[in-house]
Amino acid sequence: MPSAGPPKTPADLASHDCIFGPGLFGRTTWSFTRNGAETSVDVRGRITTDSGPGVFASVLAGLGIAMTSPVMAGPEIEAGALVPVLKSYKLAPVEVYAVFPAGPRPSTKVRALVDFLAEELR
DSSP states (O other), X not given: OOTTOSOSSGGGGGGSEEEEOTTOTTOOEEEEEETTEEEEEEOEEEEEOSOHHHHHHHHHTTSOEXXXXXXXXXXXXXXXXXXXXXXXXXXOOOOXXXXXXXXXXXXXXXXXHHHHHHHHTO
């Protein structure tokens, strides 16, 4: 972390470089909720990548803070390579789409995966 130290509130992100990964291109406002109240903060950064591994490589190199899910960062957090910040805040929900080619009904395997994801990501 830079001399500003780890952020304690979303507003503290203004004094950090942030890393923009897949799904965040051009999105310089990050939104959080805590105790039912939403907070949005304008963030800045010099790194934008379309790759999840690129985000992690940038964070691990000390180039900034990234917004990611605990599922994606879990192994690095468990290994002590990454430290979660703003844990008392939740990220604003994002939309996730499962897509497959148009045409006949998807296979039972594809349908099972889509149903599983729909249930798990609620």
